[in-house]
Amino acid sequence: MNTANSVTVLLELEPSTEVIGSQEIDIGARVRWVHAAHQGAARTLCGLDPRGLEPERYRPSSPDQPWCPPAHHTRRCPACDTLLGETG
Numbered sequence: 293m294n295t296a297n298s299v300t301v302l303l304e305l306e307p308s309t310e311v312i313g314s315q316e317i318d319i320g321a322r323v324r325w326v327h328a329a330h331q332g333a334a335r336t337l338c339g340l341d342p343r344g345l346e347p348e349r350y351r352p353s354s355p356d357q358p359w360c361p362p363a364h365h366t367r368r369c370p371a372c373d374t375l376l377g378e379t380g
């Protein structure tokens with residue numbers, strides 16, 4: 293019940309930004325995976341060190357909102373998504 297609205301969203305970015313085309317202006321193209329960590333936790337749900345990740349300001353506004361920002365919906369980390377889904 294209290295999991296979805298108490299997580300920090302963290303973006304794992306591509307190590308190098310490779311511009312494929314001039315139309316590629318979507319920041320989402322640079323995101324490799326979107327991870328989730330419980331607030332104050334030393335690791336993401338899938339065990340990554342959050343210091344290597346980019347904090348995302350997005351927060352679910354209510355527990356029935358998706359934990360992942362809609363803009364990065366397809367980039368949800370499968371492990372984090374599964375863990376959040378199982379506990380939610």
Ligand SMILES: [Zn+2]
Pocket residue numbers: 326327328336337338339369370371372373
């Ligand atoms: Zn993850």
